[in-house]
Amino acid sequence: MHQTGSSRIILKTMQFTDISGQAWQVECMGCAIADSTVTPPAGGIIAANDSCYLHQDPEAPLEGFLVIGTNRHVESIMDLRRDEYDDLPSLCRYGRQLMDLTPEIRSVTLIQEERSSHFHLWLFPWYGWMMAARAARVIYETSQRPHRFTVSEENGSGIPSSR
Numbered sequence: 001m002h003q004t005g006s007s008r009i010i011l012k013t014m015q016f017t018d019i020s021g022q023a024w025q026v027e028c029m030g031c032a033i034a035d036s037t038v039t040p041p042a043g044g045i046i047a048a049n050d051s052c053y054l055h056q057d058p059e060a061p062l063e064g065f066l067v068i069g070t071n072r073h074v075e076s077i078m079d080l081r082r083d084e085y086d087d088l089p090s091l092c093r094y095g096r097q098l099m100d101l102t103p104e105i106r107s108v109t110l111i112q113e114e115r116s117s118h119f120h121l122w123l124f125p126w127y128g129w130m131m132a133a134r135a136a137r138v139i140y141e142t143s144q145r146p147h148r149f150t151v152s153e154e155n156g157s158g159i160p161s162s163r
């Protein structure tokens with residue numbers, strides 16, 4: 001059972017296996033990490049402040065894929081108290097600075113996932129190999145796309161016409 005301010009939530013027990021192969025059974029992964037029931041793989045809690053903690057994503061085998069979770073069980077950034085909200089950017093910036101220590105990480109996407117019941121912010125790394133694979137897929141998809149438009153030869157206007 002989790003306390004979220006004035007309401008109480010009963011969660012079903014979930015099972016998951018982290019990227020190190022460790023199996024866990026918890027009601028909420030975010031709460032379990034916050035209360036040290038679960039130790040995130042690849043270094044545990046990297047950094048923390050009064051409201052939030054930073055760690056490697058436990059389920060995605062992607063080095064440097066960092067997650068910021070909240071100590072309190074809240075679903076959305078909209079549910080954070082002011083003090084919790086104020087604690088978030090400093091940890092986010094610290095995590096992003098850590099990612100800069102890995103030169104293979106070319107850029108980072110921040111995502112706040114609300115489909116989970118426990119707030120977390122993803123710091124998703126984009127590696128060069130991902131960008132190359134993405135570019136190759138776009139070229140492949142473009143070459144496979146049916147040619148649907150042609151320039152009209154009749155009027156020579158250069159305006160595409162549908163066939």
Ligand SMILES: [Zn+2]
Pocket residue numbers: 002028029030031032072073074117118
């Ligand atoms: Zn939780």
